[in-house]
Amino acid sequence: xxxxxxxxxxxxxxxxxxxxxxxxxxxxxxxxxxxxxxxxxxxxxxxxxxxxxxxxxxxxxxxxxxxxxxxxxxxxxxxxxxxxxxxxxxxxxxxxxxxxxxxxxxxxxxxxxxxxxxxxxxxxxxxxxxxxxxxxxxxxxxxxxxxxxxxxxxxxxxxxxxxxxxxx
Numbered sequence: 001x002x003x004x005x006x007x008x009x010x011x012x013x014x015x016x017x018x019x020x021x022x023x024x025x026x027x028x029x030x031x032x033x034x035x036x037x038x039x040x041x042x043x044x045x046x047x048x049x050x051x052x053x054x055x056x057x058x059x060x061x062x063x064x065x066x067x068x069x070x071x072x073x074x075x076x077x078x079x080x081x082x083x084x085x086x087x088x089x090x091x092x093x094x095x096x097x098x099x100x101x102x103x104x105x106x107x108x109x110x111x112x113x114x115x116x117x118x119x120x121x122x123x124x125x126x127x128x129x130x131x132x133x134x135x136x137x138x139x140x141x142x143x144x145x146x147x148x149x150x151x152x153x154x155x156x157x158x159x160x161x162x163x164x165x166x167x168x
Contacts, residue, residue: 066102
């Protein structure tokens with residue numbers, strides 16, 4: 001059996017790190033203040049408070065929610081705070097911004113749980129392709145997290161990598 005196949009990738013000692021594992025698992029929803037504006041321009045405090053009291057907040061249960069206003073209107077800061085105070089008890093997470101900002105924020109928060117020390121003197125490949133589009137900020141964060149510990153950091157797939165960092 002001299003012609004047996006050898007899996008050189010498996011024998012290389014490379015650790016593959018898939019950032020999709022840190023992607024938000026809960027549904028993502030948007031809370032748009034535009035729907036609460038008088039004539040699409042003005043936020044009336046009394047009407048706004050009344051509308052929030054009749055909102056079905058259960059629709060946001062266990063979801064990650066981004067609070068935004070898609071209308072070109074001046075929104076007082078307390079309005080965002082008020083919405084957050086209603087969402088906080090039911091939502092998994094609440095941020096200001098659009099869906100992209102929400103995903104970015106939660107992904108980075110999830111990456112905080114990764115312990116860089118566990119990769120001390122390891123050769124790490126950060127997976128580059130997948131089912132989900134991972135924001136650039138996550139790749140920067142994982143590099144910052146791993147660089148003090150890893151022996152090397154690469155990007156791509158174990159069979160085809162781009163070198164990023166190598167400890168000398």
